[in-house]
Amino acid sequence: MDHTGRMSLKAFWEAVEHRLADCSADQLRAILRAMAQEAPPAGRPAFLARLKPVEGAAMAAPPVIQQEELLADIDDLAQELGSAMEHGGDWEEQYDEWGEYSDEDSLGPYEEFVEPLAGLFERAAGAFDYGDLSLARAAYVKLFDLLGTEDGYGRGVNASDLTGVDAGEAGARYLRAVYETESAARRPQALWEQMQQMQSWLVGLHPALDDLVQISPRPLPEREQFLADWIAFLRTQSGRDADAWLREAVRLAQGTAGLETLARSEGQARPRAYLDWFTALEQEGKQREVLAAAREALQALPAHLPIRAAIADHLCAAAERLKEAEALRFGRWEGFVAKPALPRLLDLRESAAAGAERTALMQRAVEHLRNYLAHPPARQLIVELNGDGLERPAWVGQAVLAHACMLAEDWDAAYHVAAQGKVLGWSSRENPQGLVVPAFLALLAGKAPGALPANLAQLWQLGLRNSVASSYGGEEQEGSVLARLERAYGERFARVQWSAERQEKTLSWCLDVAQQRVDAIVGGKHRGSYDKAALLTVACAEVLRLRGDKAAADTLVNEVRNRFPRHRAFQSELKTALQRMERGL
Numbered sequence: 001m002d003h004t005g006r007m008s009l010k011a012f013w014e015a016v017e018h019r020l021a022d023c024s025a026d027q028l029r030a031i032l033r034a035m036a037q038e039a040p041p042a043g044r045p046a047f048l049a050r051l052k053p054v055e056g057a058a059m060a061a062p063p064v065i066q067q068e069e070l071l072a073d074i075d076d077l078a079q080e081l082g083s084a085m086e087h088g089g090d091w092e093e094q095y096d097e098w099g100e101y102s103d104e105d106s107l108g109p110y111e112e113f114v115e116p117l118a119g120l121f122e123r124a125a126g127a128f129d130y131g132d133l134s135l136a137r138a139a140y141v142k143l144f145d146l147l148g149t150e151d152g153y154g155r156g157v158n159a160s161d162l163t164g165v166d167a168g169e170a171g172a173r174y175l176r177a178v179y180e181t182e183s184a185a186r187r188p189q190a191l192w193e194q195m196q197q198m199q200s201w202l203v204g205l206h207p208a209l210d211d212l213v214q215i216s217p218r219p220l221p222e223r224e225q226f227l228a229d230w231i232a233f234l235r236t237q238s239g240r241d242a243d244a245w246l247r248e249a250v251r252l253a254q255g256t257a258g259l260e261t262l263a264r265s266e267g268q269a270r271p272r273a274y275l276d277w278f279t280a281l282e283q284e285g286k287q288r289e290v291l292a293a294a295r296e297a298l299q300a301l302p303a304h305l306p307i308r309a310a311i312a313d314h315l316c317a318a319a320e321r322l323k324e325a326e327a328l329r330f331g332r333w334e335g336f337v338a339k340p341a342l343p344r345l346l347d348l349r350e351s352a353a354a355g356a357e358r359t360a361l362m363q364r365a366v367e368h369l370r371n372y373l374a375h376p377p378a379r380q381l382i383v384e385l386n387g388d389g390l391e392r393p394a395w396v397g398q399a400v401l402a403h404a405c406m407l408a409e410d411w412d413a414a415y416h417v418a419a420q421g422k423v424l425g426w427s428s429r430e431n432p433q434g435l436v437v438p439a440f441l442a443l444l445a446g447k448a449p450g451a452l453p454a455n456l457a458q459l460w461q462l463g464l465r466n467s468v469a470s471s472y473g474g475e476e477q478e479g480s481v482l483a484r485l486e487r488a489y490g491e492r493f494a495r496v497q498w499s500a501e502r503q504e505k506t507l508s509w510c511l512d513v514a515q516q517r518v519d520a521i522v523g524g525k526h527r528g529s530y531d532k533a534a535l536l537t538v539a540c541a542e543v544l545r546l547r548g549d550k551a552a553a554d555t556l557v558n559e560v561r562n563r564f565p566r567h568r569a570f571q572s573e574l575k576t577a578l579q580r581m582e583r584g585l
Contacts, residue, residue, distance in 0.1 A: 110157050133176075171211070195245070234246040247262065281293065363408040397429030399466075444507050467485075531577075538574070
């Protein structure tokens with residue numbers, strides 16, 4: 001099975017044959033009886049119809065005339081679809097007037113073509129499975145062309161619309177048919193062209209040579225000679241596809257030893273060869289060799305390459321399995337240097353012992369982040385690169401630097417980073433003020449993060465979430481980063497002991513920023529953020545109360561309330577925040 005849990009056709013048939021060979025006749029009868037019991041009443045005749053001996057080959061050939069009609073049937077459907085698309089504008093105008101369709105509906109009036117098109121794909125697969133590879137090749141060309149047909153509004157039938165059709169397997173069958181219907185001399189060029197074409201037909205599909213192997217229980221003809229020819233051909237090509245297919249061919253032809261040679265001889269030009277080598281070693285359980293090979297790669301590759309982070313990840317995985325703490329810290333640092341994103345900052349922090357060692361490591365991280373932000377990677381490069389992102393630089397916001405400063409207990413540095421921000425736009429990772437002000441207020445409250453009063457707790461959570469959101473993968477990964485931050489700050493805040501002078505100075509700054517933010521939001525009539533202005537106001541009041549200055553807290557709230565007497569929506573939000581505060585007292 002692959003990483004998605006799917007089993008290839010080759011692996012499936014091999015497993016079927018293996019299980020059949022292991023079963024006695026009585027066991028096979030018991031299996032069939034169990035399958036018969038599961039058949040629904042309406043499906044019983046069909047089950048019995050299939051329960052009969054097959055004479056001759058394991059797979060009986062279909063009637064010849066049925067397969068010969070396949071290409072004609074595809075042409076007929078293409079003609080019908082083309083005719084329907086000529087009138088696509090009439091449907092568009094009609095439904096635009098009725099307002100009964102969605103712009104996201106790519107099918108439009110072509111839903112009726114889904115079932116017959118899926119049936120033609122099934123027949124093309126049948127032609128392949130029964131060995132009529134020339135017919136299968138010709139059929140798939142027509143079918144893939146048909147999938148690319150669109151009307152003037154961009155509507156048509158896509159591969160994703162075909163229920164029951166596995167586009168990846170269809171592509172693999174086509175490429176295997178290309179392979180087996182070309183001469184040995186022509187195969188590399190033909191396969192290169194059609195693998196590139198496949199990516200145009202099926203956007204998002206990344207075909208591989210192993211797909212051709214796994215799509216059929218039949219061995220790939222002349223495999224060894226082709227692999228040698230394929231490797232030689234790919235060395236004359238350039239680009240990401242050529243590199244990926246060359247590395248795959250080396251793995252299939254020469255195994256781990258071949259990947260090792262490729263990485264060591266061409267790793268600077270093909271850094272992903274190192275990753276393939278590590279993966280092969282990991283599959284063989286050779287963690288010590290992974291550790292050494294990853295160190296070798298990091299020494300060989302230029303310091304600025306983002307892919308060094310992925311190499312460091314392999315090193316760290318091996319170090320964790322081997323319980324090599326020093327190697328783990330080395331790998332965490334290298335990964336952070338290559339891509340200094342927030343999750344890697346936390347990885348780095350957690351690799352060090354709590355206390356002075358951890359603080360010193362965070363101080364080192366602060367310096368690296370400052371240098372990185374002073375010479376940021378070009379945004380153009382980030383846009384151009386795609387795929388898995390291993391070679392894409394990290395785009396680091398100021399919030400990451402603010403986190404590093406606070407986790408390093410460099411409160412002055414955190415203040416200076418936040419002071420450069422604006423009182424509006426706290427939801428942006430480029431504006432650390434929305435993180436640092438709530439953090440300082442939480443520290444001034446003298447409570448653990450889990451024991452903060454309602455509004456301050458909500459303000460602190462909002463600051464953390466904004467520093468994480470939409471930057472580190474899906475919701476699950478963002479949730480993990482958020483939980484780790486909460487633990488880190490819980491440990492850090494417990495150790496903070498500010499002087500009275502620092503507390504007063506910090507409190508004055510926070511209250512001043514809060515007033516400016518409230519004025520900017522409410523005075524600027526940013527109605528969608530009235531709740532945020534009220535939250536901040538009452539969070540400041542909660543801090544003042546916890547510090548024993550209830551009069552100052554009441555004065556703060558009354559001044560804000562009186563400054564905007566006609567802003568009813570804001571007054572309502574302020575009332576709600578005050579009610580939260582009173583319930584928590």
